[in-house]
Amino acid sequence: MKAFTINKYSKTGGLQLTDMPIPVVKEYDVLVEVHASGLNLLDSKIKTGEFKLILPYKFPLILGHDVAGVVTQVGAKVTKFKVGDEVYSRPPDFRIGTFAEFIAIDEKDVAHKPKNLSMEEAASIPLVALTVWQALVEKANLKKGQKIFIQAGSGGVGTIAIQLAKHLGATVATTASEKSFELLKSLGADVLIDYKKQDFESVLKEYDVVLNSQDKKTLEKSLRIVKPNGKVISISGPPTPEFAKAIKAPWFVKIILSLISSGIRKTAKKLNIEYSFLFMRAEGKQLQKITELIESGSIKPVVDKVFPFTETNDALSYVESGRSKGKVVVKMK
Incomplete structure:
Protein backbone atom coordinates (compact mmCIF):
# COMPACT_ATOMS: atom_id res chain seq x y z
CA MET A 1 0.00 0.00 0.00
CA LYS A 2 1.03 3.63 -0.48
CA ALA A 3 1.86 5.54 2.70
CA PHE A 4 3.58 8.74 3.82
CA THR A 5 6.41 7.94 6.23
CA ILE A 6 9.36 9.45 8.05
CA ASN A 7 12.63 7.61 8.68
CA LYS A 8 13.99 10.01 11.32
CA TYR A 9 12.97 13.08 13.30
CA SER A 10 13.60 16.25 11.30
CA LYS A 11 12.60 19.93 11.53
CA THR A 12 13.14 20.46 7.80
CA GLY A 13 12.45 17.20 5.95
CA GLY A 14 9.05 16.29 4.54
CA LEU A 15 7.16 13.00 4.48
CA GLN A 16 8.17 10.34 1.93
CA LEU A 17 5.58 8.56 -0.20
CA THR A 18 6.58 4.90 -0.05
CA ASP A 19 5.25 1.35 -0.39
CA MET A 20 4.48 -0.29 2.94
CA PRO A 21 2.93 -3.67 3.80
CA ILE A 22 -0.81 -3.69 4.53
CA PRO A 23 -1.10 -3.92 8.37
CA VAL A 24 -1.64 -7.32 9.98
CA VAL A 25 -5.13 -7.62 11.49
CA LYS A 26 -5.10 -8.82 15.13
CA GLU A 27 -8.08 -10.62 16.69
CA TYR A 28 -9.77 -7.43 17.98
CA ASP A 29 -8.80 -5.25 14.98
CA VAL A 30 -10.72 -3.90 12.04
CA LEU A 31 -8.86 -3.16 8.82
CA VAL A 32 -10.02 0.20 7.49
CA GLU A 33 -9.61 1.27 3.89
CA VAL A 34 -8.78 4.95 4.30
CA HIS A 35 -11.04 7.35 2.41
CA ALA A 36 -9.89 10.52 4.17
CA SER A 37 -7.44 11.55 6.88
CA GLY A 38 -7.41 14.66 9.06
CA LEU A 39 -4.17 16.51 9.74
CA ASN A 40 -3.14 17.91 13.11
CA LEU A 41 -0.26 19.92 14.54
CA LEU A 42 0.51 16.74 16.50
CA ASP A 43 1.68 15.15 13.23
CA SER A 44 4.15 17.98 12.75
CA LYS A 45 5.34 17.84 16.37
CA ILE A 46 5.97 14.10 16.13
CA LYS A 47 7.81 14.59 12.81
CA THR A 48 10.19 17.12 14.39
CA GLY A 49 10.81 14.97 17.49
CA GLU A 50 9.11 17.33 19.93
CA PHE A 51 7.37 14.40 21.65
CA LYS A 52 10.12 11.79 21.43
CA LEU A 53 10.50 11.65 25.23
CA ILE A 54 6.80 10.94 25.69
CA LEU A 55 6.19 8.98 22.45
CA PRO A 56 9.37 7.12 21.43
CA TYR A 57 8.32 5.83 17.99
CA LYS A 58 10.17 3.34 15.81
CA PHE A 59 10.99 4.04 12.15
CA PRO A 60 9.86 3.95 9.43
CA LEU A 61 6.80 5.67 10.89
CA ILE A 62 3.52 6.33 9.08
CA LEU A 63 2.04 9.56 10.46
CA GLY A 64 -1.65 10.49 10.74
CA HIS A 65 -4.05 10.52 13.72
CA ASP A 66 -7.51 10.89 12.12
CA VAL A 67 -9.29 8.54 9.73
CA ALA A 68 -12.62 7.96 8.03
CA GLY A 69 -13.13 4.94 5.83
CA VAL A 70 -14.71 1.54 5.27
CA VAL A 71 -14.06 -1.72 7.14
CA THR A 72 -12.61 -4.30 4.72
CA GLN A 73 -11.62 -7.05 7.19
CA VAL A 74 -12.39 -7.90 10.83
CA GLY A 75 -10.41 -9.87 13.40
CA ALA A 76 -11.70 -13.16 14.80
CA LYS A 77 -13.02 -11.59 18.05
CA VAL A 78 -14.52 -8.38 16.64
CA THR A 79 -18.19 -7.95 17.63
CA LYS A 80 -19.07 -4.28 16.99
CA PHE A 81 -18.23 -3.92 13.29
CA LYS A 82 -18.60 -5.84 10.04
CA VAL A 83 -17.10 -5.61 6.56
CA GLY A 84 -18.65 -2.65 4.71
CA ASP A 85 -19.27 -0.47 7.80
CA GLU A 86 -18.39 3.21 7.42
CA VAL A 87 -16.29 4.20 10.44
CA TYR A 88 -14.03 6.90 11.83
CA SER A 89 -11.34 6.90 14.49
CA ARG A 90 -8.43 8.50 16.24
CA PRO A 91 -6.10 5.48 16.45
CA PRO A 92 -4.19 5.17 19.74
CA ASP A 93 -0.59 6.29 20.17
CA PHE A 94 1.90 3.75 18.81
CA ARG A 95 -0.76 2.53 16.35
CA ILE A 96 -1.15 5.72 14.35
CA GLY A 97 -0.69 5.75 10.58
CA THR A 98 -3.70 7.20 8.76
CA PHE A 99 -1.61 8.77 5.95
CA ALA A 100 -1.90 5.43 4.14
CA GLU A 101 -4.30 3.38 2.06
CA PHE A 102 -5.13 1.01 4.97
CA ILE A 103 -4.86 1.02 8.76
CA ALA A 104 -5.64 -1.67 11.37
CA ILE A 105 -7.30 -0.34 14.54
CA ASP A 106 -8.60 -2.06 17.69
CA GLU A 107 -12.41 -1.98 17.57
CA LYS A 108 -12.56 -0.25 20.99
CA ASP A 109 -11.02 2.85 19.38
CA VAL A 110 -13.43 2.96 16.42
CA ALA A 111 -16.95 4.44 16.05
CA HIS A 112 -19.56 4.40 13.31
CA LYS A 113 -19.23 7.43 11.05
CA PRO A 114 -21.98 10.05 11.49
CA LYS A 115 -24.56 9.40 8.76
CA ASN A 116 -24.91 13.10 7.94
CA LEU A 117 -21.19 13.67 7.22
CA SER A 118 -19.04 13.05 4.16
CA MET A 119 -15.84 11.02 4.62
CA GLU A 120 -13.80 14.24 4.47
CA GLU A 121 -15.94 15.91 7.14
CA ALA A 122 -15.83 12.81 9.36
CA ALA A 123 -12.02 12.61 9.08
CA SER A 124 -11.78 16.14 10.48
CA ILE A 125 -13.48 15.20 13.74
CA PRO A 126 -11.90 12.47 15.93
CA LEU A 127 -8.74 13.96 17.45
CA LEU A 278 -4.25 17.08 28.64
CA PHE A 279 -2.82 14.77 26.01
CA MET A 280 -5.95 13.22 24.57
CA ARG A 281 -6.39 9.47 24.26
CA ALA A 282 -8.18 7.29 21.73
CA GLU A 283 -11.66 6.30 22.92
CA GLY A 284 -14.30 4.74 20.67
CA LYS A 285 -17.15 5.01 23.22
CA GLN A 286 -16.67 8.76 23.55
CA LEU A 287 -16.46 9.10 19.78
CA GLN A 288 -19.82 7.31 19.50
CA LYS A 289 -21.31 9.94 21.86
CA ILE A 290 -19.82 12.64 19.63
CA THR A 291 -21.46 10.90 16.63
CA GLU A 292 -24.83 11.36 18.36
CA LEU A 293 -24.16 15.09 18.90
CA ILE A 294 -23.19 15.47 15.23
CA GLU A 295 -26.24 13.58 13.96
CA SER A 296 -28.51 15.72 16.19
CA GLY A 297 -26.96 18.91 14.80
CA SER A 298 -25.34 20.06 18.08
CA ILE A 299 -21.85 19.85 16.56
CA LYS A 300 -20.89 20.41 12.94
CA PRO A 301 -17.44 20.01 11.38
CA VAL A 302 -15.51 23.03 10.15
CA VAL A 303 -13.25 22.01 7.25
CA ASP A 304 -11.01 24.63 5.71
CA LYS A 305 -9.33 22.73 2.86
CA VAL A 306 -9.28 19.25 1.36
CA PHE A 307 -6.07 18.18 -0.40
CA PRO A 308 -5.53 15.09 -2.55
CA PHE A 309 -3.54 12.35 -0.76
CA THR A 310 -0.52 12.91 -3.01
CA GLU A 311 -0.28 16.48 -1.65
CA THR A 312 -0.09 15.46 2.03
CA ASN A 313 3.16 17.43 2.49
CA ASP A 314 1.47 20.61 1.20
CA ALA A 315 -1.48 19.94 3.51
CA LEU A 316 0.84 19.57 6.52
CA SER A 317 2.66 22.79 5.60
CA TYR A 318 -0.68 24.57 5.50
CA VAL A 319 -1.55 23.26 8.98
CA GLU A 320 1.87 24.42 10.24
CA SER A 321 1.24 27.92 8.82
CA GLY A 322 -1.54 28.45 11.41
CA ARG A 323 -3.81 30.01 8.78
CA SER A 324 -6.46 27.30 8.64
CA LYS A 325 -10.00 27.91 9.88
CA GLY A 326 -11.06 24.59 11.36
CA LYS A 327 -9.48 21.43 9.98
CA VAL A 328 -7.39 20.38 6.99
CA VAL A 329 -8.04 16.98 5.40
CA VAL A 330 -6.49 14.77 2.71
CA LYS A 331 -8.68 12.48 0.66
CA MET A 332 -7.68 9.26 -1.03
CA LYS A 333 -9.92 9.19 -4.08
Whole structure:
Protein backbone atom coordinates (compact mmCIF):
# COMPACT_ATOMS: atom_id res chain seq x y z
CA MET A 1 0.00 0.00 0.00
CA LYS A 2 1.03 3.63 -0.48
CA ALA A 3 1.86 5.54 2.70
CA PHE A 4 3.58 8.74 3.82
CA THR A 5 6.41 7.94 6.23
CA ILE A 6 9.36 9.45 8.05
CA ASN A 7 12.63 7.61 8.68
CA LYS A 8 13.99 10.01 11.32
CA TYR A 9 12.97 13.08 13.30
CA SER A 10 13.60 16.25 11.30
CA LYS A 11 12.60 19.93 11.53
CA THR A 12 13.14 20.46 7.80
CA GLY A 13 12.45 17.20 5.95
CA GLY A 14 9.05 16.29 4.54
CA LEU A 15 7.16 13.00 4.48
CA GLN A 16 8.17 10.34 1.93
CA LEU A 17 5.58 8.56 -0.20
CA THR A 18 6.58 4.90 -0.05
CA ASP A 19 5.25 1.35 -0.39
CA MET A 20 4.48 -0.29 2.94
CA PRO A 21 2.93 -3.67 3.80
CA ILE A 22 -0.81 -3.69 4.53
CA PRO A 23 -1.10 -3.92 8.37
CA VAL A 24 -1.64 -7.32 9.98
CA VAL A 25 -5.13 -7.62 11.49
CA LYS A 26 -5.10 -8.82 15.13
CA GLU A 27 -8.08 -10.62 16.69
CA TYR A 28 -9.77 -7.43 17.98
CA ASP A 29 -8.80 -5.25 14.98
CA VAL A 30 -10.72 -3.90 12.04
CA LEU A 31 -8.86 -3.16 8.82
CA VAL A 32 -10.02 0.20 7.49
CA GLU A 33 -9.61 1.27 3.89
CA VAL A 34 -8.78 4.95 4.30
CA HIS A 35 -11.04 7.35 2.41
CA ALA A 36 -9.89 10.52 4.17
CA SER A 37 -7.44 11.55 6.88
CA GLY A 38 -7.41 14.66 9.06
CA LEU A 39 -4.17 16.51 9.74
CA ASN A 40 -3.14 17.91 13.11
CA LEU A 41 -0.26 19.92 14.54
CA LEU A 42 0.51 16.74 16.50
CA ASP A 43 1.68 15.15 13.23
CA SER A 44 4.15 17.98 12.75
CA LYS A 45 5.34 17.84 16.37
CA ILE A 46 5.97 14.10 16.13
CA LYS A 47 7.81 14.59 12.81
CA THR A 48 10.19 17.12 14.39
CA GLY A 49 10.81 14.97 17.49
CA GLU A 50 9.11 17.33 19.93
CA PHE A 51 7.37 14.40 21.65
CA LYS A 52 10.12 11.79 21.43
CA LEU A 53 10.50 11.65 25.23
CA ILE A 54 6.80 10.94 25.69
CA LEU A 55 6.19 8.98 22.45
CA PRO A 56 9.37 7.12 21.43
CA TYR A 57 8.32 5.83 17.99
CA LYS A 58 10.17 3.34 15.81
CA PHE A 59 10.99 4.04 12.15
CA PRO A 60 9.86 3.95 9.43
CA LEU A 61 6.80 5.67 10.89
CA ILE A 62 3.52 6.33 9.08
CA LEU A 63 2.04 9.56 10.46
CA GLY A 64 -1.65 10.49 10.74
CA HIS A 65 -4.05 10.52 13.72
CA ASP A 66 -7.51 10.89 12.12
CA VAL A 67 -9.29 8.54 9.73
CA ALA A 68 -12.62 7.96 8.03
CA GLY A 69 -13.13 4.94 5.83
CA VAL A 70 -14.71 1.54 5.27
CA VAL A 71 -14.06 -1.72 7.14
CA THR A 72 -12.61 -4.30 4.72
CA GLN A 73 -11.62 -7.05 7.19
CA VAL A 74 -12.39 -7.90 10.83
CA GLY A 75 -10.41 -9.87 13.40
CA ALA A 76 -11.70 -13.16 14.80
CA LYS A 77 -13.02 -11.59 18.05
CA VAL A 78 -14.52 -8.38 16.64
CA THR A 79 -18.19 -7.95 17.63
CA LYS A 80 -19.07 -4.28 16.99
CA PHE A 81 -18.23 -3.92 13.29
CA LYS A 82 -18.60 -5.84 10.04
CA VAL A 83 -17.10 -5.61 6.56
CA GLY A 84 -18.65 -2.65 4.71
CA ASP A 85 -19.27 -0.47 7.80
CA GLU A 86 -18.39 3.21 7.42
CA VAL A 87 -16.29 4.20 10.44
CA TYR A 88 -14.03 6.90 11.83
CA SER A 89 -11.34 6.90 14.49
CA ARG A 90 -8.43 8.50 16.24
CA PRO A 91 -6.10 5.48 16.45
CA PRO A 92 -4.19 5.17 19.74
CA ASP A 93 -0.59 6.29 20.17
CA PHE A 94 1.90 3.75 18.81
CA ARG A 95 -0.76 2.53 16.35
CA ILE A 96 -1.15 5.72 14.35
CA GLY A 97 -0.69 5.75 10.58
CA THR A 98 -3.70 7.20 8.76
CA PHE A 99 -1.61 8.77 5.95
CA ALA A 100 -1.90 5.43 4.14
CA GLU A 101 -4.30 3.38 2.06
CA PHE A 102 -5.13 1.01 4.97
CA ILE A 103 -4.86 1.02 8.76
CA ALA A 104 -5.64 -1.67 11.37
CA ILE A 105 -7.30 -0.34 14.54
CA ASP A 106 -8.60 -2.06 17.69
CA GLU A 107 -12.41 -1.98 17.57
CA LYS A 108 -12.56 -0.25 20.99
CA ASP A 109 -11.02 2.85 19.38
CA VAL A 110 -13.43 2.96 16.42
CA ALA A 111 -16.95 4.44 16.05
CA HIS A 112 -19.56 4.40 13.31
CA LYS A 113 -19.23 7.43 11.05
CA PRO A 114 -21.98 10.05 11.49
CA LYS A 115 -24.56 9.40 8.76
CA ASN A 116 -24.91 13.10 7.94
CA LEU A 117 -21.19 13.67 7.22
CA SER A 118 -19.04 13.05 4.16
CA MET A 119 -15.84 11.02 4.62
CA GLU A 120 -13.80 14.24 4.47
CA GLU A 121 -15.94 15.91 7.14
CA ALA A 122 -15.83 12.81 9.36
CA ALA A 123 -12.02 12.61 9.08
CA SER A 124 -11.78 16.14 10.48
CA ILE A 125 -13.48 15.20 13.74
CA PRO A 126 -11.90 12.47 15.93
CA LEU A 127 -8.74 13.96 17.45
CA VAL A 128 -10.10 17.46 18.05
CA ALA A 129 -13.52 16.28 19.27
CA LEU A 130 -12.01 13.74 21.69
CA THR A 131 -9.60 16.42 22.94
CA VAL A 132 -12.51 18.78 23.58
CA TRP A 133 -14.69 16.07 25.18
CA GLN A 134 -11.91 15.00 27.54
CA ALA A 135 -11.12 18.64 28.44
CA LEU A 136 -14.66 19.98 28.91
CA VAL A 137 -16.61 16.92 30.09
CA GLU A 138 -14.00 14.79 31.91
CA LYS A 139 -11.55 17.33 33.32
CA ALA A 140 -13.55 20.56 33.60
CA ASN A 141 -16.97 18.98 34.27
CA LEU A 142 -18.32 22.10 32.54
CA LYS A 143 -21.80 23.03 33.76
CA LYS A 144 -24.68 25.13 32.53
CA GLY A 145 -24.18 28.79 33.48
CA GLN A 146 -20.38 28.58 33.82
CA LYS A 147 -17.99 30.76 31.81
CA ILE A 148 -15.21 29.27 29.69
CA PHE A 149 -12.39 30.96 27.76
CA ILE A 150 -11.40 28.97 24.68
CA GLN A 151 -8.23 30.29 23.05
CA ALA A 152 -7.81 30.39 19.26
CA GLY A 153 -11.48 29.82 18.49
CA SER A 154 -11.04 29.45 14.72
CA GLY A 155 -8.60 26.52 14.99
CA GLY A 156 -9.46 22.82 14.75
CA VAL A 157 -9.90 22.39 18.51
CA GLY A 158 -11.47 25.83 19.01
CA THR A 159 -14.29 25.40 16.49
CA ILE A 160 -15.44 22.13 18.13
CA ALA A 161 -14.82 23.36 21.71
CA ILE A 162 -17.09 26.39 21.22
CA GLN A 163 -19.91 24.14 19.99
CA LEU A 164 -19.59 21.57 22.79
CA ALA A 165 -19.36 24.31 25.44
CA LYS A 166 -22.57 25.90 24.11
CA HIS A 167 -24.26 22.48 24.05
CA LEU A 168 -23.32 22.12 27.73
CA GLY A 169 -24.87 25.54 28.47
CA ALA A 170 -21.73 27.61 29.13
CA THR A 171 -20.94 31.21 28.18
CA VAL A 172 -18.02 31.16 25.73
CA ALA A 173 -15.28 33.74 25.21
CA THR A 174 -12.65 33.25 22.53
CA THR A 175 -9.77 34.94 20.73
CA ALA A 176 -9.37 35.17 16.95
CA SER A 177 -8.70 37.71 14.23
CA GLU A 178 -11.67 39.88 13.29
CA LYS A 179 -12.14 38.12 9.95
CA SER A 180 -13.11 34.93 11.82
CA PHE A 181 -15.74 36.60 14.02
CA GLU A 182 -18.71 35.78 11.78
CA LEU A 183 -17.82 32.06 11.73
CA LEU A 184 -17.32 31.97 15.51
CA LYS A 185 -20.62 33.75 16.19
CA SER A 186 -22.37 31.15 14.03
CA LEU A 187 -20.79 28.41 16.19
CA GLY A 188 -22.11 30.08 19.35
CA ALA A 189 -19.25 32.23 20.74
CA ASP A 190 -20.58 34.94 23.09
CA VAL A 191 -17.49 37.12 23.68
CA LEU A 192 -15.12 37.72 20.75
CA ILE A 193 -11.68 39.22 21.33
CA ASP A 194 -9.49 40.36 18.43
CA TYR A 195 -6.08 39.15 19.61
CA LYS A 196 -4.36 41.63 17.26
CA LYS A 197 -5.98 44.66 18.92
CA GLN A 198 -7.16 43.58 22.39
CA ASP A 199 -5.61 41.98 25.45
CA PHE A 200 -7.98 39.27 26.72
CA GLU A 201 -6.74 39.85 30.27
CA SER A 202 -8.30 43.35 30.29
CA VAL A 203 -11.66 42.02 28.97
CA LEU A 204 -12.25 38.74 30.84
CA LYS A 205 -12.76 38.35 34.60
CA GLU A 206 -13.83 35.59 36.97
CA TYR A 207 -13.95 32.72 34.48
CA ASP A 208 -14.58 29.15 35.62
CA VAL A 209 -12.51 27.34 32.98
CA VAL A 210 -9.78 28.09 30.44
CA LEU A 211 -8.86 25.77 27.57
CA ASN A 212 -5.27 26.78 26.82
CA SER A 213 -3.76 25.93 23.44
CA GLN A 214 -1.18 28.70 23.13
CA ASP A 215 2.26 29.61 24.49
CA LYS A 216 3.57 29.94 28.05
CA LYS A 217 2.97 33.71 28.22
CA THR A 218 -0.71 33.24 27.24
CA LEU A 219 -1.04 30.45 29.80
CA GLU A 220 0.34 32.66 32.59
CA LYS A 221 -2.10 35.47 31.66
CA SER A 222 -4.95 32.94 31.58
CA LEU A 223 -4.37 32.04 35.23
CA ARG A 224 -5.13 35.65 36.14
CA ILE A 225 -8.63 35.67 34.61
CA VAL A 226 -9.82 32.53 36.43
CA LYS A 227 -11.76 32.67 39.70
CA PRO A 228 -10.49 30.75 42.76
CA ASN A 229 -11.24 27.01 42.47
CA GLY A 230 -11.41 27.45 38.70
CA LYS A 231 -9.63 25.20 36.22
CA VAL A 232 -7.02 25.79 33.54
CA ILE A 233 -6.60 22.86 31.16
CA SER A 234 -3.70 23.09 28.71
CA ILE A 235 -3.32 21.03 25.57
CA SER A 236 -0.07 22.76 24.60
CA GLY A 237 1.93 22.17 27.77
CA PRO A 238 3.78 22.19 29.96
CA PRO A 239 3.08 18.52 30.79
CA THR A 240 2.92 17.63 34.50
CA PRO A 241 4.30 14.78 36.64
CA GLU A 242 0.69 13.49 36.92
CA PHE A 243 0.62 13.15 33.15
CA ALA A 244 3.94 11.25 33.20
CA LYS A 245 2.46 8.89 35.78
CA ALA A 246 -0.71 8.37 33.71
CA ILE A 247 1.27 7.31 30.63
CA LYS A 248 3.65 5.18 32.75
CA ALA A 249 6.67 7.20 31.60
CA PRO A 250 10.18 6.32 32.87
CA TRP A 251 11.29 7.96 36.15
CA PHE A 252 13.59 10.46 34.40
CA VAL A 253 10.68 11.74 32.26
CA LYS A 254 8.68 12.38 35.45
CA ILE A 255 11.58 14.43 36.82
CA ILE A 256 11.94 16.43 33.58
CA LEU A 257 8.21 17.17 33.40
CA SER A 258 8.16 18.08 37.09
CA LEU A 259 10.89 20.66 36.47
CA ILE A 260 9.44 22.20 33.31
CA SER A 261 5.96 22.56 34.82
CA SER A 262 6.96 23.61 38.35
CA GLY A 263 6.60 27.37 37.72
CA ILE A 264 3.09 27.20 36.34
CA ARG A 265 1.97 24.68 38.99
CA LYS A 266 3.27 26.91 41.81
CA THR A 267 1.52 29.99 40.38
CA ALA A 268 -1.74 28.08 39.98
CA LYS A 269 -1.54 26.72 43.53
CA LYS A 270 -0.93 30.22 44.92
CA LEU A 271 -4.06 31.46 43.10
CA ASN A 272 -6.05 28.40 44.24
CA ILE A 273 -6.56 27.28 40.64
CA GLU A 274 -6.37 23.72 39.34
CA TYR A 275 -3.86 23.40 36.48
CA SER A 276 -3.73 20.24 34.39
CA PHE A 277 -2.21 19.11 31.11
CA LEU A 278 -4.25 17.08 28.64
CA PHE A 279 -2.82 14.77 26.01
CA MET A 280 -5.95 13.22 24.57
CA ARG A 281 -6.39 9.47 24.26
CA ALA A 282 -8.18 7.29 21.73
CA GLU A 283 -11.66 6.30 22.92
CA GLY A 284 -14.30 4.74 20.67
CA LYS A 285 -17.15 5.01 23.22
CA GLN A 286 -16.67 8.76 23.55
CA LEU A 287 -16.46 9.10 19.78
CA GLN A 288 -19.82 7.31 19.50
CA LYS A 289 -21.31 9.94 21.86
CA ILE A 290 -19.82 12.64 19.63
CA THR A 291 -21.46 10.90 16.63
CA GLU A 292 -24.83 11.36 18.36
CA LEU A 293 -24.16 15.09 18.90
CA ILE A 294 -23.19 15.47 15.23
CA GLU A 295 -26.24 13.58 13.96
CA SER A 296 -28.51 15.72 16.19
CA GLY A 297 -26.96 18.91 14.80
CA SER A 298 -25.34 20.06 18.08
CA ILE A 299 -21.85 19.85 16.56
CA LYS A 300 -20.89 20.41 12.94
CA PRO A 301 -17.44 20.01 11.38
CA VAL A 302 -15.51 23.03 10.15
CA VAL A 303 -13.25 22.01 7.25
CA ASP A 304 -11.01 24.63 5.71
CA LYS A 305 -9.33 22.73 2.86
CA VAL A 306 -9.28 19.25 1.36
CA PHE A 307 -6.07 18.18 -0.40
CA PRO A 308 -5.53 15.09 -2.55
CA PHE A 309 -3.54 12.35 -0.76
CA THR A 310 -0.52 12.91 -3.01
CA GLU A 311 -0.28 16.48 -1.65
CA THR A 312 -0.09 15.46 2.03
CA ASN A 313 3.16 17.43 2.49
CA ASP A 314 1.47 20.61 1.20
CA ALA A 315 -1.48 19.94 3.51
CA LEU A 316 0.84 19.57 6.52
CA SER A 317 2.66 22.79 5.60
CA TYR A 318 -0.68 24.57 5.50
CA VAL A 319 -1.55 23.26 8.98
CA GLU A 320 1.87 24.42 10.24
CA SER A 321 1.24 27.92 8.82
CA GLY A 322 -1.54 28.45 11.41
CA ARG A 323 -3.81 30.01 8.78
CA SER A 324 -6.46 27.30 8.64
CA LYS A 325 -10.00 27.91 9.88
CA GLY A 326 -11.06 24.59 11.36
CA LYS A 327 -9.48 21.43 9.98
CA VAL A 328 -7.39 20.38 6.99
CA VAL A 329 -8.04 16.98 5.40
CA VAL A 330 -6.49 14.77 2.71
CA LYS A 331 -8.68 12.48 0.66
CA MET A 332 -7.68 9.26 -1.03
CA LYS A 333 -9.92 9.19 -4.08
